Amino acid sequence: MRAQPQVTTPHIQCEDCPILHRAVCAKCETDELQELDALKYYRTVPAGHTVVWSGDEMDFVASIVSGIATLTQTMEDGRTQMVGLLLPSDFVGRPGRSEAAFDVTATTDVTLCCFRKKTFEEMMMRTPRIGQRLLEMTLDELDAAREWMLLLGRKTAREKIATLLAIIVRRDASLRLMGKDGPLEFDLPLTREAMADYLGLTLETVSRQISALRKSGVIELKGKRHITIPDLDRLLEETGDDADGGMFA
Amino acid sequence: MRAQPQVTTPHIQCEDCPILHRAVCAKCETDELQELDALKYYRTVPAGHTVVWSGDEMDFVASIVSGIATLTQTMEDGRTQMVGLLLPSDFVGRPGRSEAAFDVTATTDVTLCCFRKKTFEEMMMRTPRIGQRLLEMTLDELDAAREWMLLLGRKTAREKIATLLAIIVRRDASLRLMGKDGPLEFDLPLTREAMADYLGLTLETVSRQISALRKSGVIELKGKRHITIPDLDRLLEETGDDADGGMFA
DNA sequence: CGACATCTTGACTACAGTCAATACTAGTGG
DNA sequence: CCACTAGTATTGACTGTAGTCAAGATGTCG
Numbered sequence: 049m050r051a052q053p054q055v056t057t058p059h060i061q062c063e064d065c066p067i068l069h070r071a072v073c074a075k076c077e078t079d080e081l082q083e084l085d086a087l088k089y090y091r092t093v094p095a096g097h098t099v100v101w102s103g104d105e106m107d108f109v110a111s112i113v114s115g116i117a118t119l120t121q122t123m124e125d126g127r128t129q130m131v132g133l134l135l136p137s138d139f140v141g142r143p144g145r146s147e148a149a150f151d152v153t154a155t156t157d158v159t160l161c162c163f164r165k166k167t168f169e170e171m172m173m174r175t176p177r178i179g180q181r182l183l184e185m186t187l188d189e190l191d192a193a194r195e196w197m198l199l200l201g202r203k204t205a206r207e208k209i210a211t212l213l214a215i216i217v218r219r220d221a222s223l224r225l226m227g228k229d230g231p232l233e234f235d236l237p238l239t240r241e242a243m244a245d246y247l248g249l250t251l252e253t254v255s256r257q258i259s260a261l262r263k264s265g266v267i268e269l270k271g272k273r274h275i276t277i278p279d280l281d282r283l284l285e286e287t288g289d290d291a292d293g294g295m296f297a
Numbered sequence: 298m299r300a301q302p303q304v305t306t307p308h309i310q311c312e313d314c315p316i317l318h319r320a321v322c323a324k325c326e327t328d329e330l331q332e333l334d335a336l337k338y339y340r341t342v343p344a345g346h347t348v349v350w351s352g353d354e355m356d357f358v359a360s361i362v363s364g365i366a367t368l369t370q371t372m373e374d375g376r377t378q379m380v381g382l383l384l385p386s387d388f389v390g391r392p393g394r395s396e397a398a399f400d401v402t403a404t405t406d407v408t409l410c411c412f413r414k415k416t417f418e419e420m421m422m423r424t425p426r427i428g429q430r431l432l433e434m435t436l437d438e439l440d441a442a443r444e445w446m447l448l449l450g451r452k453t454a455r456e457k458i459a460t461l462l463a464i465i466v467r468r469d470a471s472l473r474l475m476g477k478d479g480p481l482e483f484d485l486p487l488t489r490e491a492m493a494d495y496l497g498l499t500l501e502t503v504s505r506q507i508s509a510l511r512k513s514g515v516i517e518l519k520g521k522r523h524i525t526i527p528d529l530d531r532l533l534e535e536t537g538d539d540a541d542g543g544m545f546a
Numbered sequence: 547c548g549a550c551a552t553c554t555t556g557a558c559t560a561c562a563g564t565c566a567a568t569a570c571t572a573g574t575g576g
Numbered sequence: 577c578c579a580c581t582a583g584t585a586t587t588g589a590c591t592g593t594a595g596t597c598a599a600g601a602t603g604t605c606g
Binding site for chain 1: 372373374381393398429435442444446539
């Protein structure tokens with residue numbers, strides 16, 4: 049499992065990049081983008097493969113262009129906890145540190161827009177906009193991590209599942225910029241096991257609670273992965289969060 | 298409980314500030330410190346009182362100069378989870394957002410070095426060093442939050458307690474810059490209830506596990522709060538983390 | 547089809563939560 | 577000085593939620 053296949057990906061011009069408006073480069077001016085364009089390189093990691101292992105030397109930083117990756121921690125006895133879910137435009141790696149602190153694994157095929165760490169650090173010094181954007185993104189991630197801590201520490205299994213579904217729906221909705229009327233549907237981008245690692249549960253409990261939510265009519269299932277939400281408010285009630293959706297405000 | 302006593306504190310020159318080398322201003326030059334010195338003001342919050350409530354307008358940012366504060370989230374039914382433990386030099390508030398996302402409460406008497414949010418944002422634009430330092434600090438906090446997520450999601454009650462004690466010992470040691478030989482001792486800065494909120498447990502479970510660790514000889518107790526660690530390695534084994542202390546590396 | 551991943555369900559267990567009684571400590575006022 | 581109170585902590589008995597172990601179902605791909 050230590051093999052790390054790499055496929056070269058055709059070069060996309062920054063101005064045509066699908067994540068330009070949300071990624072670490074979002075605030076850059078045209079000339080700065082040209083500079084980044086000359087320095088970047090693409091890398092593709094197939095589903096199921098590891099991008100970096102915790103403790104490994106990591107001489108690059110990257111933005112997720114497409115696909116989903118996870119950040120996980122593992123204890124010696126095998127218990128694992130997901131600590132980050134990386135979606136397109138999210139940033140991987142840390143300026144000012146050369147060793148990866150967590151495992152990064154591709155859940156689907158993932159395309160990365162990479163920079164050599166040193167190159168990026170130099171560019172960051174010259175270009176305050178990059179550091180500013182990275183600060184914004186990091187603060188957002190910290191807020192998300194803190195919501196996640198409430199989930200892990202205090203929510204019931206049922207609330208955890210409902211919250212995860214709500215998070216996925218919200219992201220999906222923001223992507224497809226649709227209203228929240230009518231039945232919502234989507235495909236789960238995670239296996240039951242990955243959901244369990246995300247939520248601090250076992251996969252059996254995840255399975256049971258999904259069945260329970262189905263029996264209660266909160267969700268409908270087509271196959272194992274395709275989910276329909278007949279009534280979003282009903283789902284939100286199950287999350288344990290504020291009725292009018294503090295996190296959806 | 299909504300009362301928020303404020304006491305004015307004598308002005309300390311930045312160059313004499315005890316947290317200068319670790320706070321958000323750590324990278325500033327002399328002239329920049331002079332500028333900050335003119336803009337800052339002190340505020341003291343007594344133990345047990347709230348600095349800001351989640352959802353409140355927050356028109357300032359601050360560094361903790363002395364004392365301990367907590368960041369907490371509360372669900373409607375009263376379940377609460379601590380999501381941040383703020384120690385001297387830690388930063389409170391978020392540039393670019395005016396509403397507090399979490400409750401901030403003083404656990405001990407707390408002294409804050411405050412700036413009006415707008416003033417600070419302007420200063421940050423002019424002074425890249427501040428933004429750089431804030432980015433470093435935020436990345437460190439994010440890493441800490443992720444360790445904390447592993448604890449909340451996957452560790453047993455006993456491991457949680459041991460981990461918390463190890464964190465306190467480590468901080469204490471770094472403060473007093475001592476070697477790790479000989480028996481270590483310290484006072485718990487948190488009540489059993491606050492520990493429970495930190496660890497995602499009930500206060501009864503915290504009490505039971507502390508008793509259990511005492512009976513196993515991992516820790517010794519004098520009174521309710523004073524703890525002696527006869528053998529640090531023994532404690533570290535109980536945390537569930539890597540034997541040679543990945544987090545102590 | 548058969549092989550393997552993934553998922554569901556059941557039976558039982560165990561860890562932490564709940565409810566409740568009691569102890570300890572510090573502070574207040576008669 | 578002691579009684580009283582309030583906050584904090586400990587311990588016990590019992591319960592319940594989620595974990596464990598195991599069998600079997602479903603789905604996908606060669």
